Amino acid sequence: MESIEEISESLKLLSDKTRLTILALLKHKDMCVCDIVEILKTTQPNVSQHLKKLKTGGIINETRRSQWIYYSLNVEDKLILKQIIDQLPSMQEQINNSNTTVCT
Template sequence: MDSGKLVTILKALADPTRLNIVALLNTRSCCVCELVPIFGISQPAISKHLSRLKQANLVSETRKGMWVIYSLNREPLEYVRAVLGELPDMTEDFKRLEAEGLLVSCDD
């Protein structure tokens, strides 16, 4: 399990404002100036949220004249769904831990 990539995406999603941005962008792409009045927080705050989403590859931007249009990338969402739907089998890790003496037995 690529814990790092997954954590980046999960952290990006784990905020109500960003989650709602994702939902809005799922319906249609928006520019920054549209999102500002919707959420009632400052424009820099929205920009930072979008930057966080972009860093997780959850959104893409295209400049259109004065505006920057953000749109949703669904692949990271599908990645999360895939990993959570089929968590890795850690049996081998348990065996390795046992071999390393890291696995305490507690009679369960």
């Protein structure tokens, strides 16, 4: 079970709209930075900063696949965060309407 301090820090990370949107995207599939940049219509440095904070907070994992790093959710053992992320609106339409093969 997470401590109050750990939960508090995680909730601070979720208080940002961009980070919440990234988590909503990652609940559908693993993504690389360029996929997220394409969907959010923002810059790569901006997305990378948010991903770094989420990774440092233990909310996402990164996995190298050839030259790309893919990000995935890491909340299976964090019940409160998992419940919050499960309640986020679906981003499937945005994923479907984007060119999420930019990184390949």
